[in-house]
Amino acid sequence: MVRDDLYITVPSFFRCPISLDVMKSPVSLCTGVTYDRSSIQRWLDNGNNTCPATMQVLQTKEFVPNRTLQRLIQIWSDSLTHRVHSPESPTNAESVPSKHQVLVAISELESRTDNRLDSLEKIVHFARDSEENRDFLVRTECFVPVLVGFLDNVNDGTRRSVEFIEQVFTALDLVLCKTEDCEGLKKSMLKKQSSIDSLLLILQQGSLNSRIASARVLKSIAVDVESKLLIAEKEGLISELLNLTTPEQDPDLIENCLSCLIAISAPKRNKMRLVHLxxxxxxxxxxxxxxxxxxxTEKVLKLVEAMSSTKEGRAEICEDAACVAAIVNKVLKVSSVATEHAVTTLWSVCYLFRDQKAQEAVTKANGLTKILLLMQSNCSPQVRQMSADLLKIFRVNSKSCLSSYDTKTTHIMPF
Incomplete structure (x- = not known):
């Protein structure tokens, strides 16, 4: 009698496209398709000059060993041996899947449509368990491309569809830090607008954890000016990220959305879009x-500083006295990073562009005292110079209360 638990499913990408047997010595042609060495050598020796799977004419008949796939086949084979010799091992639904089970699940992702969510949940469970497991998934060369491919197929936005895309982003987030080809991932995701549609869908409808994962994935692909502009052009994306950074949201979600906005906002066009929204x-x-x-706080101040580098951003900041006061309140007692961002913003609007409303708001928020105290602290030379510039502005301002410091606090005056 054949035991059900010894039924073996061979991952499809372990089979040679010619012989359909598990490859013993996988090699790749210039077309990128991998075959067993003996099968493809026999094909070429028979005078063929095309790739059997794609029928493309080969520019060269040379092939290179696919060491990664060979290692994976060996791992899979070893796991089968262990499985056969340990039939008494119980199957626990809550236990971490084996590497063999995960390879089968990846194969099912490619070949089946009815049970993909279960397969993907199994893979996510495996990835969450250890660094070693995440390394294993990244070494499985087809895994990340398969995940990205699913983002091109958002269908009706039903609950099950959303749940599946949530798991895709969760899996991507788990392995991204191990992925060396971030440029390739960026190109794959941005090649079709539907990938960004998927991401926006999860930001809008996903669970807390999947929203955090999608924001982290988005940050990872915003690697150059082109990608940042393409991402920002997606209608509703920046608005949704802003919606998720309000004080009542989860702190981890706020932080990851802010990191994403920082990554996106480098181009001037995107800074202006952020201001307008x-x-x-x-x-x-x-x-x-x-x-x-x-x-x-550091991330918010960094974004405010970025917006202050645009005319529109400075106008919004200067019109919002509460914003200026909030920046003043973060000049001290937060961190050196926060201090630098806060002082740079105040220097930009008050000194560089001499906005009267901003100067008045700083004075009203007791900013002069904070700037004086800051100059007596162990701040950086750049912060000290900007603080001195700010004090010069307020000294010549007839409405400034700085004159009182000339008599009462002359011992801390910088000049």
Missing amino acids: GGVKVFSKLLSATNTSVSV
């Missing part, structure tokens, strides 16, 4: 919140 007001509320972490 109400970024200043959103960030002002975050800075004014009482429970904002140091890391979130």
Whole structure:
């Protein structure tokens, strides 16, 4: 009697496209298709000059050993041996899948449509278990391309469809830090707008963890100016990221969305888009919140500084006295990074562009005292110079209250 638990499913990409047997010595042609060495050599020796799978004419008949696939086949083979010799091992639904089971699940992702969600959940469970498992998945050369391929096929937005795409982003997030070819991943995801549609869908409808995962994936593909512009052009994407950075949201979600916005906002066009979508007001509320972490504060101030480099951003900041006051309040007692971003923004609007409203808001928020105290601290030379520039502005401002410091606090005056 044949035991059901010894039924063996061979991953499809382990089979030679010619012989359909498990490859013993996998080699790749110039077309990128892998065959067993003996099968493809026999094909070429018979006078053929095309790739059997694609029928492309071969520019060269040379092939290279696919060492990665050979190692995976060996791992799979070893796992089968262990499985046969340990039939008494119980199957626990909550246990971490074996490498053999994961390779089968990857094969099912490619070949089946009815049970893909279960297969993907099994793979995610495996990936979450250890660094070694994540390394294994990345070495499985077809895995990441298969995941990215699913992002091109968002269908009706039903709950099951959303759940599947959530698992795709969760899996991508788990292995991205191990992926060396970030440029290739970026090209794959941005080649079709539907990949970004999938990402926006999860930001809008996904669970907390899947939203965090999708934001991290988005940050990972925003690697150059071209990708940043393409991402920002997706209608509703930046707006949704801003919606997810309001004080009432989960702190981890806020932080990851802010990191994503920082990655996207480098081009001037994207900074202006951020301003027009109400970024200043959103960030002002975050800075004014009482429970904002140091890391979130630093990221918000970095974004405010970025927006202050545009004319539109400076106008919004200067019109919002609450925003200026919130920036002033973060000059001290947060971190050196926060101090630098805050002072740079104040220097930009008050000194470089001499905005009267911003100067008045700084004075009203007791900014002069903070700047004076900052100059007596162990701040960087750049921050010290910007602080000195700010003080010069306020000294010549007839409405400034700085004159009181000439008599009462002359011992800390920088000049």
